[in-house]
Structure formats: structure tokens, C-alpha cells
Amino acid sequence: MDLNAKQLDRAVGALVGAAAGDALGVPYEFGSRPLPGAGEPAEMLGGGLGGYEPGQWSDDTEMACVIAQVAATGADLRDESALDEIAAGFLDWHSEAADVGIQTRRVLSGLVGSPRKGLAERMRTRAAELCRPPPGPGPVRRHLPGADEPSRAEGCPSWRGAGSRHRVHSGRR
Numbered sequence: 001m002d003l004n005a006k007q008l009d010r011a012v013g014a015l016v017g018a019a020a021g022d023a024l025g026v027p028y029e030f031g032s033r034p035l036p037g038a039g040e041p042a043e044m045l046g047g048g049l050g051g052y053e054p055g056q057w058s059d060d061t062e063m064a065c066v067i068a069q070v071a072a073t074g075a076d077l078r079d080e081s082a083l084d085e086i087a088a089g090f091l092d093w094h095s096e097a098a099d100v101g102i103q104t105r106r107v108l109s110g111l112v113g114s115p116r117k118g119l120a121e122r123m124r125t126r127a128a129e130l131c132r133p134p135p136g137p138g139p140v141r142r143h144l145p146g147a148d149e150p151s152r153a154e155g156c157p158s159w160r161g162a163g164s165r166h167r168v169h170s171g172r173r
Helices: 007-029 060-071 078-098 104-111 121-127 141-144 162-172
Strands: none
Touching: 007 060, 007 078, 060 078, 078 104, 104 121
């Protein structure tokens, strides 16, 4: 897909805005620190669950960057080969990540060393197998290639409930 200058600017702005919001939220993830009081600004304090530096974003943004890198090649994110590239990027990221959510780690660690071709399908299958009972709202649910489609996520109700986020990241409609 070719983007015009205005669309590209919006796409970059969306990623930068999401990364900044993520970096602001890192210190407060899962109640790791009390939220600022009314009228007090959130600060990029670092810390959080992954020992992040001030201003550093979390695994959510790191995984979104993997998707953005594949998208930047012009690949159709609905195409299985592009989803395989995203899945391979997740595995590459996972090997050196500062922090990986529990469910994401469970999915990715079981696929280390897998061949690239068909990797997205194996990732969806593994995630669906681990989705009994449904996982918490971790990044794998939001970013897993094609997870918004019940047939591809084998009907996991947790994944169906967050379909709009899946569509944004997976390109699925």
C-alpha cells in the first residue's frame, strides 16, 4: 500500500503518540506505583514492571514497532506472508526484550526456532491452545497476527472482545 504524505504523517503521528502514551503509563502498569492525584500530571518516571528507563516505552509499543516495520515495506498486512514476517519479528524481539508479558512469553517461547513460513498460523494456534481459560489483556492478544478472527483464534472469547485493536494491528477487517 502506498501512502500519500498526509497519510504517512498521520501514521507516524499515531505511532509516536502511542509510544509517548505508553512511556507515560509504564511507571503505573498494573498498579506498580500509585497513579497521580487529581490535577497532577503523569510523568515519564521509568520503572514499572520491566525496570524501564524514564521515557522508555513498554513491550506493547515494541511489538507495534515490529508491525510498523513490516507495514513500512509496503506489504499487505492481510497477506499470510506479511503476517509470517510479523510473527518472525515478534520472535526476534522476544529474544532480546527488556520485558515480555506472561501470556506473550508463553506463546512466543514455544515457537523459538520455528521456520518462518507458516509461523503466523502456528502462533495463532499456540495462542488459542493457551487461551483456555482466556488470558488477561496482554500484548499478545492485542498484537497477534490475525487474532481478531474467531476462526483463526479458534473462538477465544477474550480475543473476540478486543476486535478493533486486532484490526488496527493485524490489518484484518
